[in-house]
Amino acid sequence: xxxxxxxxxxxxxxxxxxxxxxxxxxxxxxxxxxxxxxxxxxxxxxxxxxxxxxxxxxxxxxxxxxxxxxxxxxxxxxxxxxxxxxxxxxxxxxxxxxxxxxxxxxxxxxxxxxxxxxxxxxxxxxxxxxxxxxxxxxxxxxxxxxxxxxxxxxxxxxxxxxxxxxxxxxxxxxxxxxxxxxxxxxxxxxxxxxxxxxxxxxxxxxxxxxxxxxxxxxxxxxxxxxxxxxxxxxxxxxxxxxxxxxxxxxxxxxxxxxxxxxxxxxxxxxxxxxxxxxxxxxxxxxxxxxxxxxxxxxxxxxxxxxxxxxxxxxxxxxxxxxxxxxxxxxxxxxxxxxxxxxxxxxxxxxxxxxxxxxxxxxxxxxxxxxxxxxxxxxxxxxxxxxxxxxxxxxxxxxxxxxxxxxxxxxxxxxxxxxxxxxxxx
Amino acid sequence: xxxxxxxxxxxxxxxxxxxxxxxxxxxxxxxxxxxxxxxxxxxxxxxxxxxxxxxxxxxxxxxxxxxxxxxxxxxxxxxxxxxxxxxxxxxxxxxxxxxxxxxxxxxxxxxxxxxxxxxxxxxxxxxxxxxxxxxxxxxxxxxxxxxxxxxxxxxxxxxxxxxxxxxxxxxxxxxxxxxxxxxxxxxxxxxxxxxxxxxxxxxxxxxxxxxxxxxxxxxxxxxxxxxxxxxxxxxxxxxxxxxxxxxxxxxxxxxxxxxxxxxxxxxxxxxxxxxxxxxxxxxxxxxxxxxxxxxxxxxxxxxxxxxxxxxxxxxxxxxxxxxxxxxxxxxxxxxxxxxxxxxxxxxxxxxxxxxxxxxxxxxxxxxxxxxxxxxxxxxxxxxxxxxxxxxxxxxxxxxxxxxxxxxxxxxxxxxxxxxxxxxxx
Numbered sequence: 001x002x003x004x005x006x007x008x009x010x011x012x013x014x015x016x017x018x019x020x021x022x023x024x025x026x027x028x029x030x031x032x033x034x035x036x037x038x039x040x041x042x043x044x045x046x047x048x049x050x051x052x053x054x055x056x057x058x059x060x061x062x063x064x065x066x067x068x069x070x071x072x073x074x075x076x077x078x079x080x081x082x083x084x085x086x087x088x089x090x091x092x093x094x095x096x097x098x099x100x101x102x103x104x105x106x107x108x109x110x111x112x113x114x115x116x117x118x119x120x121x122x123x124x125x126x127x128x129x130x131x132x133x134x135x136x137x138x139x140x141x142x143x144x145x146x147x148x149x150x151x152x153x154x155x156x157x158x159x160x161x162x163x164x165x166x167x168x169x170x171x172x173x174x175x176x177x178x179x180x181x182x183x184x185x186x187x188x189x190x191x192x193x194x195x196x197x198x199x200x201x202x203x204x205x206x207x208x209x210x211x212x213x214x215x216x217x218x219x220x221x222x223x224x225x226x227x228x229x230x231x232x233x234x235x236x237x238x239x240x241x242x243x244x245x246x247x248x249x250x251x252x253x254x255x256x257x258x259x260x261x262x263x264x265x266x267x268x269x270x271x272x273x274x275x276x277x278x279x280x281x282x283x284x285x286x287x288x289x290x291x292x293x294x295x296x297x298x299x300x301x302x303x304x305x306x307x308x309x310x311x312x313x314x315x316x317x318x319x320x321x322x323x324x325x326x327x328x329x330x331x332x333x334x335x336x337x338x339x340x341x342x343x344x345x346x347x348x349x350x351x352x353x354x355x356x357x358x359x360x361x362x363x364x365x366x367x368x369x370x371x372x373x374x375x376x377x378x379x380x381x382x383x384x385x386x387x388x389x390x391x392x393x394x395x396x397x398x399x400x401x402x403x404x405x406x407x408x409x410x411x412x413x414x415x416x417x418x419x420x421x422x423x424x425x
Numbered sequence: 426x427x428x429x430x431x432x433x434x435x436x437x438x439x440x441x442x443x444x445x446x447x448x449x450x451x452x453x454x455x456x457x458x459x460x461x462x463x464x465x466x467x468x469x470x471x472x473x474x475x476x477x478x479x480x481x482x483x484x485x486x487x488x489x490x491x492x493x494x495x496x497x498x499x500x501x502x503x504x505x506x507x508x509x510x511x512x513x514x515x516x517x518x519x520x521x522x523x524x525x526x527x528x529x530x531x532x533x534x535x536x537x538x539x540x541x542x543x544x545x546x547x548x549x550x551x552x553x554x555x556x557x558x559x560x561x562x563x564x565x566x567x568x569x570x571x572x573x574x575x576x577x578x579x580x581x582x583x584x585x586x587x588x589x590x591x592x593x594x595x596x597x598x599x600x601x602x603x604x605x606x607x608x609x610x611x612x613x614x615x616x617x618x619x620x621x622x623x624x625x626x627x628x629x630x631x632x633x634x635x636x637x638x639x640x641x642x643x644x645x646x647x648x649x650x651x652x653x654x655x656x657x658x659x660x661x662x663x664x665x666x667x668x669x670x671x672x673x674x675x676x677x678x679x680x681x682x683x684x685x686x687x688x689x690x691x692x693x694x695x696x697x698x699x700x701x702x703x704x705x706x707x708x709x710x711x712x713x714x715x716x717x718x719x720x721x722x723x724x725x726x727x728x729x730x731x732x733x734x735x736x737x738x739x740x741x742x743x744x745x746x747x748x749x750x751x752x753x754x755x756x757x758x759x760x761x762x763x764x765x766x767x768x769x770x771x772x773x774x775x776x777x778x779x780x781x782x783x784x785x786x787x788x789x790x791x792x793x794x795x796x797x798x799x800x801x802x803x804x805x806x807x808x809x810x811x812x813x814x815x816x817x818x819x820x821x822x823x824x825x826x827x828x829x830x831x832x833x834x835x836x837x838x839x840x841x842x843x844x845x846x847x848x849x850x
Binding site for chain 1: 463464465481482483484486487488490491494497500501502503504522555556559566567570571573574611613614615616617819820823824833836837838839840
């Protein structure tokens with residue numbers, strides 16, 4: 001292995017896992033290059049709020065460069081990775097460049113997946129990027145605008161029907177917030193429609209919503225959603241999804257706005273290395289999170305399949321990705337220092353949170369379970385705390401206090417594609 | 426003329442002029458429909474700050490609907506106007522609908538114009554919409570990202586050269602802020618380039634910058650720009666503009682980022698009615714701002730050519746548009762009430778402001794001229810005051826204090842076109 005100062009660590013992806021690894025390695029005498037397709041780190045847990053006009057994009061995303069500014073041995077490369085040359089130890093970029101590495105960390109994240117129904121994507125966008133959030137925000141707000149001027153009653157009903165597919169945290173949070181938009185935020189803004197007549201339908205194939213939580217908490221969450229006016233349809237699998245709406249079994253549900261929160265698939269990292277992966281494409285990593293057969297390559301976050309026992313795996317949430325990033329940094333530092341390698345990675349469950357609208361939430365910290373307003377405040381304070389930078393904490397807290405007290409949302413913008421795409425006028 | 430309650434006033438465009446007209450007419454016993462291509466009113470004077478990563482889009486734009494929420498006799502229509510059937514007294518929409526009117530107000534605004542060089546637009550985007558701001562922000566930030574990884578010195582210099590064409594307030598404000606980005610905000614974020622080596626070139630065909638101001642103020646502004654590191658090139662007309670850069674006379678200036686702030690043209694309102702217009706397409710209105718030959722149609726803001734004497738016309742700025750909107754509302758109310766029509770419109774110059782970066786500005790209130798920090802604070806307080814809504818005043822003030830004290834900008838996001846355009850991934 002090269003002398004420490006020359007040791008070049010390449011991290012693909014500046015999500016929670018990649019960023020945590022970079023920060024923990026940065027103090028060492030190594031060179032680090034963080035490669036990301038985007039210039040910003042995204043605070044995924046609040047992305048649904050950008051998609052529902054509650055927060056501005058810049059309140060939940062920060063330039064990777066400025067997050068890593070303090071570390072002179074770390075630099076950022078804005079580029080799209082197309083493969084890894086494991087033999088030549090180089091990362092291959094779309095533009096033809098090859099970035100050599102001594103150690104590689106795959107923190108490439110996941111995209112939403114349609115389980116063999118990719119033709120559904122144009123009709124049912126998922127929520128993973130700021131662009132996704134902009135698209136979903138535009139679709140939700142445009143549906144109300146079009147309904148306001150629609151004379152045909154059936155079409156108006158279709159325009160005011162919002163179907164969210166998948167009742168994990170994202171689906172539940174989207175459904176709850178859209179219901180609040182319709183019943184509170186937009187209520188007094190329209191003249192020809194009553195936005196409170198909007199139907200928000202949350203469809204879940206499984207027997208209950210928020211399956212990651214205990215049964216009593218998901219029962220509470222379902223009641224809270226129903227109180228907000230959301231129709232919860234558990235045990236219903238979507239069999240069809242098109243411009244007209246969705247089909248559940250033999251029931252056709254006309255809906256102008258369909259949102260996909262039903263599942264994700266990992267990035268193609270496993271294909272790059274031709275290594276075994278699970279159904280969702282996650283790399284089956286070794287106990288030290290390295291990729292079997294490639295001791296100098298590690299995988300973290302949504303890229304890694306980490307068993308928890310009882311057929312469970314480490315969940316694809318921010319705290320898990322951070323723990324894995326920190327652990328891998330420790331393994332690499334130990335190797336470079338010639339110290340004994342740490343014990344295999346073990347996941348510490350810091351708790352599980354989900355919000356239902358702006359007044360209810362469920363929190364499972366293991367030793368204590370919370371629901372209702374107290375849980376909501378716990379959720380809110382925790383998320384403000386985890387936001388990066390005092391300024392964002394202030395503005396997000398202000399935005400939330402504003403929504404909480406006035407019911408109004410500040411980011412109700414319908415923006416089209418950028419002028420470069422010839423769609424602005 | 427129909428009985429008052431039935432009288433339907435259609436306002437095309439919810440900019441400063443249209444919105445002001447709507448607000449002043451809303452109290453009367455009339456029906457009002459505000460038609461706009463976008464769902465938001467845009468605070469144009471601060472758009473350059475969204476384009477330079479200083480403010481979030483949602484800090485300078487608000488849903489038209491919520492701005493007019495308080496008036497039950499006002500509704501909003503999100504739609505694209507393609508023409509006016511003056512004989513049939515109806516506004517024609519892209520989707521084929523015809524919206525009948527009794528009185529029509531044209532407040533359709535302007536777009537940037539390339540004076541017969543439309544082929545320059547893809548290379549030199551102008552700044553009129555939120556989408557324009559997103560495009561410009563992406564281009565500015567991407568240029569630094571690409572320069573960081575460019576080995577060829579000449580190409581790196583080209584990537585770090587920013588040419589702004591046109592030295593009116595927008596051009597000056599863009600140049601000053603880009604210089605601050607390079608010299609302060611981004612300085613410590615890059616490893617391979619020194620962002621302070623960036624060249625910001627402000628090109629003006631006329632003899633001096635900010636020609637709308639007195640000579641001493643524009644001289645001060647030029648000195649302030651130079652101090653920020655901006656190269657001011659007055660008396661230079663751009664003869665060519667392409668992907669490589671711009672040409673000034675026989676000098677070729679390689680520049681990866683070219684911004685157009687050189688001129689605007691009015692919307693096609695004059696063509697819709699086939700009425701006389703000036704070179705920039707502004708309708709030559711009667712003294713009461715009605716359109717000659719169409720007593721029930723008025724034009725305000727950038728749509729109207731209003732002479733000031735001495736060959737001057739009312740400037741295309743927010744206060745002028747507001748005064749015209751308020752005046753037209755008065756004329757229409759007087760007509761409906763059978764009262765004598767007000768005197769011809771006269772423009773009251775409330776003053777002229779421009780900023781140079783975050784520490785200098787020039788303010789000409791007629792009775793007093795200010796420059797430097799005091800002028801900057803005057804400018805800042807005035808603009809915060811004119812922002813709509815307490816919440817926006819708070820967040821924008823916070824953003825500015827943050828930039829002022831830390832030099833950091835919060836909206837440094839490179840976002841691509843929306844997922845719907847298949848460019849997100």
